[in-house]
Amino acid sequence: MEKIKKLFIPDNARVIVISDIHGELELFKQLLNKVDFNTGDYLIINGDLCEKGSNSDGVVRFIMELEAQYPNVHVTEGNCDTLVEDLVEENPELVGYLKTRQHSILNEWLDKIGFVIGEDTTVGEIKEGLTCHFSKEIIWLLQLPTAIEADDYIFVHAGLEERVDWEETDRLKAITFREFLHHTHNAGKYVIVGHWPVVNYSSDISSHKPIIDEVKKMIAIDGGNIIKKTGQLNALIIDRINKKDSITYTYTDSFPKFEVLEDFHADSEMTGAISYPSYELVPIIAGQHFTLCEQVETINKLYVKNEYICQGENGSAYAKNDVSCAHITVKKGDIVSLIDDNCSGYDLIKKNGAVGWIGKGILAYQHSLHKKSNSLLNKEETPV
Numbered sequence: 001m002e003k004i005k006k007l008f009i010p011d012n013a014r015v016i017v018i019s020d021i022h023g024e025l026e027l028f029k030q031l032l033n034k035v036d037f038n039t040g041d042y043l044i045i046n047g048d049l050c051e052k053g054s055n056s057d058g059v060v061r062f063i064m065e066l067e068a069q070y071p072n073v074h075v076t077e078g079n080c081d082t083l084v085e086d087l088v089e090e091n092p093e094l095v096g097y098l099k100t101r102q103h104s105i106l107n108e109w110l111d112k113i114g115f116v117i118g119e120d121t122t123v124g125e126i127k128e129g130l131t132c133h134f135s136k137e138i139i140w141l142l143q144l145p146t147a148i149e150a151d152d153y154i155f156v157h158a159g160l161e162e163r164v165d166w167e168e169t170d171r172l173k174a175i176t177f178r179e180f181l182h183h184t185h186n187a188g189k190y191v192i193v194g195h196w197p198v199v200n201y202s203s204d205i206s207s208h209k210p211i212i213d214e215v216k217k218m219i220a221i222d223g224g225n226i227i228k229k230t231g232q233l234n235a236l237i238i239d240r241i242n243k244k245d246s247i248t249y250t251y252t253d254s255f256p257k258f259e260v261l262e263d264f265h266a267d268s269e270m271t272g273a274i275s276y277p278s279y280e281l282v283p284i285i286a287g288q289h290f291t292l293c294e295q296v297e298t299i300n301k302l303y304v305k306n307e308y309i310c311q312g313e314n315g316s317a318y319a320k321n322d323v324s325c326a327h328i329t330v331k332k333g334d335i336v337s338l339i340d341d342n343c344s345g346y347d348l349i350k351k352n353g354a355v356g357w358i359g360k361g362i363l364a365y366q367h368s369l370h371k372k373s374n375s376l377l378n379k380e381e382t383p384v
């Protein structure tokens with residue numbers, strides 16, 4: 001790769017790393033508020049600002065402004081941010097891509113200038129229209145470094161090749177590496193990546209929490225925002241205290257939050273998760289709420305929530321989606337995200353990044369709904 005930016009991060013600084021915003025401007029702003037981002041912080045945006053979410057243009061503009069305003073904001077490129085390269089190089093496949101993508105920064109830009117892609121539209125025409133109006137944004141995206149190297153950390157969107165001269169990693173590989181945590185690197189410092197949703201590495205319980213591998217010196221932070229139904233936008237927070245860095249994290253997601261009103265204890269047999277692409281199942285024992293299944297690819301035995309199982313051919317079955325198979329312990333007073341309350345007997349929730357099932361009827365809203373429906377019967381007497 002050619003574009004490597006060197007960065008000096010002083011001792012005692014706070015470093016905030018966020019990746020894979022994917023056009024989710026509001027979630028990103030909420031996250032900056034939640035971490036109480038201020039001028040002294042180093043903010044690293046580790047690629048994939050664009051695509052998939054509904055406001056890629058808003059995210060790009062907002063981060064361009066942040067970068068202009070605060071000297072400690074730094075951005076790397078992700079594979080989704082290189083679409084402007086296909087535009088500038090007039091890749092003919094881009095036309096087809098834009099016709100099938102509901103959310104793309106280029107489609108947002110075309111909408112803004114009232115340009116409609118027709119049957120005979122060429123990539124050259126799209127380029128001409130967009131470079132006229134958005135040259136500032138296009139140039140900014142084109143110049144983003146592939147990696148940022150600090151004393152103790154390398155920030156790169158997807159991964160590095162296993163070589164001491166890691167700088168020679170193929171650029172395309174650096175932004176598209178799959179399952180980096182299952183590989184190793186030789187860079188000698190922590191490599192922080194996004195790109196591959198960490199929930200794909202889950203075994204015991206579906207979790208979107210960043211994963212820190214101290215032996216391999218790797219940190220994966222992609223919370224699966226937008227890409228995963230239960231996903232979230234993570235912020236990794238590195239507090240540099242006299243060279244002993246302490247690492248924590250927080251996140252935002254768009255699920256409603258509720259207080260837990262009663263304890264629920266997880267059944268220890270209920271663990272595991274189904275994640276892409278291992279969806280094929282063989283049902284073994286059907287239960288009222290969960291069916292014990294063997295996951296074909298892993299031969300794991302999992303209790304899968306009945307509503308998440310589809311019938312296949314010849315007695316086989318498959319999971320409709322990524323789904324947790326774990327119970328999760330919650331305590332009275334916990335605040336949790338509610339993901340799915342449309343199943344029998346149990347609700348799917350998220351607590352501190354981990355996704356699992358709790359018994360139905362113990363979340364505050366279910367009690368308030370009950371009260372509300374009662375109060376409706378008591379006629380409309382609510383004072384305004």
Ligand SMILES: [Mn+2]
Binds near residue numbers: 195196
């Ligand atoms: Mn990516």
